[in-house]
Amino acid sequence: MTKILTDIETLIEAVNKADSADGLLEAVEDLAAAKAVEAIPTLVEVLGYNNPGAAVAAVDGLIEIGEPVVPYLLTNLDDYNYGARAWALRVFAGVGDPSALDLLLKAAVTDFSQSVRRAAARGLGIIRWSKLAPEKVLPAQKEVLQTLLLASSDGEWVVRYAAVVGLQSLAKTLATTQPKLVPEITAKFQEVMQTDSELVMRARAQLAWQQIN
Amino acid sequence: MEQDYFGVGEAEQLTVEQAIANLRQKEDLGSRYYAAWWLGRFRVKEPEAIEVLLMALEDESDRAPDGGYPLRRNAARALGKLGEKRAVPPLIRCLEFPDFYVREAATQALEVLNDNRAIPALVKLLDGGVAKAQFVPGKPHLVQPYEAIIEALGTIGATEATTLIEPFIEHTVEKVKYAAARAMYQLTGNSVYGEILVRALAGEDLQLRRSALMDLGAIGYISAGEAIAETLAENSMKLIALKGLLEEEINQNVNQSLELTQESIKVMELMDSLL
CATH class of the missing domain: 1.25.10 (Leucine-rich Repeat Variant)
Incomplete structure (x- = not known):
């Protein structure tokens, strides 16, 4: 020792x-x-x-x-x-520890640095939900969903990109546990594919949409 | 990359009318200089703004201790950002000004405006080739803004200049060398030149690695994906470079089905890993 x-x-x-x-x-x-x-x-x-x-x-x-x-x-x-x-x-x-969840939720939409918002949005998609008390999971997932939907209209493309990646991971988790929340995510992917001004965003949303369908 | 000299707080205090008025007056040089930057930064494309910026390009009153023309430099940068074709002939004239930094700013603006009328004047600045491309004694820069000139010729697509640009790959200043590799790749599509930039990603100096990242992103050299992801540099820089690769890959492969290519998907996987 x-x-x-x-x-x-x-x-x-x-x-x-x-x-x-x-x-x-x-x-x-x-x-x-x-x-x-x-x-x-x-x-x-x-x-x-x-x-x-x-x-x-x-x-x-x-x-x-x-x-x-x-x-x-x-x-x-x-x-x-x-x-x-x-x-x-x-x-x-x-x-992926849920004890950082509050920090990630706040950082994804309020931090002034785009690199921080980007990393937070990515992190929100890969929370290890099994580490959270079962009764807390659904409300927390709903909050993550709303935050990522908000982050997907960030002014910086890289934050929107991370939000789409986060939403894709979240959709994969929800598909087995809360399938009724998934359509809101797929609708967002469709919206990004059709309306985002950045080519890479439209491509990434298309990939996300393909991979969860 | 956007160069912001002022905090956002200060930037918000001007209006379009004020900025134009500040640029017209000749007493307060500081506020003129700032107004020129401001009009470019906030993409003010009103005819009156263009007109005052074109006047500022010929300004004689704002002189730096080194004999330079700070206002002209800012006006040239702003005119590039505004995408105003009317600015092309005056910017070409700037290429003959004695102030190195005015020539550099004008060259960069002409690159953004991407107008082939600028080619002959830009090519002329390469006169004397690598042998003449030496440092000005006592200055931190070469006799001409070679990096900017060569990059501009590459972006504008001046294929007639390849024989002039190629030798600059041997230049001792790394950034000039990268600019030549970048332009040669754009003009010939030969991967030999892309690989020069890929090797630069493993260089000793962080600043130069960043520079090579931006160059690879600008040319969208698709084979560089893995090397970009592994470069010892900030993820934000690597993401911007990979974005350039992805855009080029998609633009080269537009088809009816709008299917993503395997290469596109691979670049996105690399980007995902860097978030």
Whole structure:
């Protein structure tokens, strides 16, 4: 046990001491590979560095660690660094823990950063509903549906794109449990296919429509 | 990419009438400069706005310490954004101005306006080829805005310029090299040039990787999908590049059934993974 902890301390030390972009990327990859809860604060800190490669590695590592990450990240979300916030939202999305649901719902339609809204909309589609008390599932799913429908008229195409992807995942979940909610989603796909000003949006809605029909 | 120098809060304070009036007056240079930017930013296409911007293009009063013409630069950028064909001949004249940044802004505007009347003047700026394309002593830029010139020729479709552009692939300034690869791909469709940009995605410098991403998105080089998704850069940049690939793929394969091609679906799967 002591040996393992020492190893992780060494790995953390390597992240803190990295003096080049490449060095940081390697150190973060090594630390992420340890999949240890002790690594959480350091990996979260990396999300705030302006190093996209290292951030990807940190996000992957945090998702691997899974649920223990969520409470820490919820209390240590960086309100000022939207780059870091977008990466954090990707972690919530990847873990799919419903305790981040309120945050995702709010972020998808109110955050000023389009990258954050994008990651939140994606995350709303891949919530692990089995982790939520059964009586809370349906009301929460309805709320997610309404939020994603709203996000699908965001001014930024990339947020609308993520909303369609989120709606497609949600439709897949609802098809077996709440099929009567699905038509509202397919109608939205039809609407996007016919009216969105962006070619890629019309194509993505078409793909979503094909895949759930 | 949109360059916003001012916060949205400040931007909202102007009206079209005010912006035009601010640009007409000659006392407050700061508000003239801002008004020119504002008219482009908010796509004000009214004839009067075009008229004052065209006047600003010839302005003599706003001079920078380096001898440059800040207002002319902003006016040129704005005229590009407004898509106003009337601006083509005056912008072509700007290509002979002594201020490097006016020439650069005018070139970029002409690229957006995508008008082949600009080709001869743009080609002329490449006189002397790579040998002449050196840095101006004491300045952070080359003797001509080569990156912008070559990109514009590629976008406008100046196939007659390929023999002039090709040698710039060997230029020591990476962005000029990328611009040449981008234009050569647009003009010839040869994947050799697309692959130059794909290799650039693995480069050391984040700024240059971003640049290559934007170039690949602009040419819609479909084989670059995987490499784009794996580039060490922000997901937002990669998504924009992949969007360019998808648009090109769809536009190349428009058919009656409106069926999505396998390549299109693959690009969308990559995009989904980056959200």
